[in-house]
Amino acid sequence: MRLSQQVYDALREHGEQTYPHECCGVLLGRFTSEDGRSVNDVEDAIRAGNTRTDSAHNRYNIAPHELVKIQRTGREQGLDIVGFYHSHPDHPAQWSPTDFAEAHWIGCSYVITAVEKGAARQTNSFLLTGATEDDKAFQNETIEVTGQLDPGLEPELKADIA
Amino acid sequence: MTIEIPTPLRVYTANQSAVAVDANTVTEAVSALLARYPEFKKHLYTPDGKLRSFVNLYLNDEDVRYLPQGEESAVQPSDTLSIIPSIAGGGLAVQAGAPSA
Numbered sequence: 001m002r003l004s005q006q007v008y009d010a011l012r013e014h015g016e017q018t019y020p021h022e023c024c025g026v027l028l029g030r031f032t033s034e035d036g037r038s039v040n041d042v043e044d045a046i047r048a049g050n051t052r053t054d055s056a057h058n059r060y061n062i063a064p065h066e067l068v069k070i071q072r073t074g075r076e077q078g079l080d081i082v083g084f085y086h087s088h089p090d091h092p093a094q095w096s097p098t099d100f101a102e103a104h105w106i107g108c109s110y111v112i113t114a115v116e117k118g119a120a121r122q123t124n125s126f127l128l129t130g131a132t133e134d135d136k137a138f139q140n141e142t143i144e145v146t147g148q149l150d151p152g153l154e155p156e157l158k159a160d161i162a
Numbered sequence: 163m164t165i166e167i168p169t170p171l172r173v174y175t176a177n178q179s180a181v182a183v184d185a186n187t188v189t190e191a192v193s194a195l196l197a198r199y200p201e202f203k204k205h206l207y208t209p210d211g212k213l214r215s216f217v218n219l220y221l222n223d224e225d226v227r228y229l230p231q232g233e234e235s236a237v238q239p240s241d242t243l244s245i246i247p248s249i250a251g252g253g254l255a256v257q258a259g260a261p262s263a
């Protein structure tokens with residue numbers, strides 16, 4: 001998947017702001033493909049509220065009515081929902097069994113940022129592949145951050161992208 | 163009316179993001195969609211015919227489940243029916259050191 005430095009920073013900052021709770025949001029953009037592999041081109045990250053106020057430190061849920069509105073907003077801009085992001089407060093940026101069981105948007109990117117003691121660390125993206133619920137799978141995908149104003153400025157950020 | 167197709171299911175609607183159908187109720191609208199794109203059915207319904215728990219149907223801004231008439235609610239040509247799979251995740255809090263979600 002590909003996104004701008006600005007969007008990348010924004011979704012990581014969201015996780016820092018909601019710490020110790022999980023943040024979540026929607027990625028709007030376009031489905032593209034390069035050399036036969038799909039690349040989700042993200043234009044914008046839209047913040048969503050986490051409805052799991054009962055267990056917000058380790059659960060997230062985006063209200064469907066919010067998704068309907070975000071999908072409509074995207075449509076008006078010629079953008080599709082191409083992914084989602086959430087944070088893992090004090091846990092690695094790896095998907096959990098429940099993340100996988102509750103992932104239903106095949107073809108979309110699921111971005112997870114580990115937030116350690118309030119600071120965003122690793123950010124990983126997983127592409128939900130397959131054709132149906134029965135053969136879906138999470139595949140690691142690279143995050144290409146574009147439009148860095150000064151690539152030499154923040155080496156620790158670049159290390160997190162790997 | 164218009165039925166909005168979420169990105170993962172467009173592969174079953176020849177890549178169309180919205181499908182126009184003639185219908186008087188939500189049920190008729192879904193039936194018209196499935197008649198045109200039969201492959202769609204198994205993604206919306208379980209083998210025993212129930213709407214999959216993670217699939218939400220929204221008539222404009224209202225959850226069809228909570229409309230007084232449910233799927234028998236009347237629809238107008240200007241209405242939009244959105245099919246929205248849920249977005250959620252969770253960790254296993256009982257297990258020490260388990261990843262969060």
Ligand SMILES: [Zn+2]
Binds near residue numbers: 252
């Ligand atoms: Zn998670």
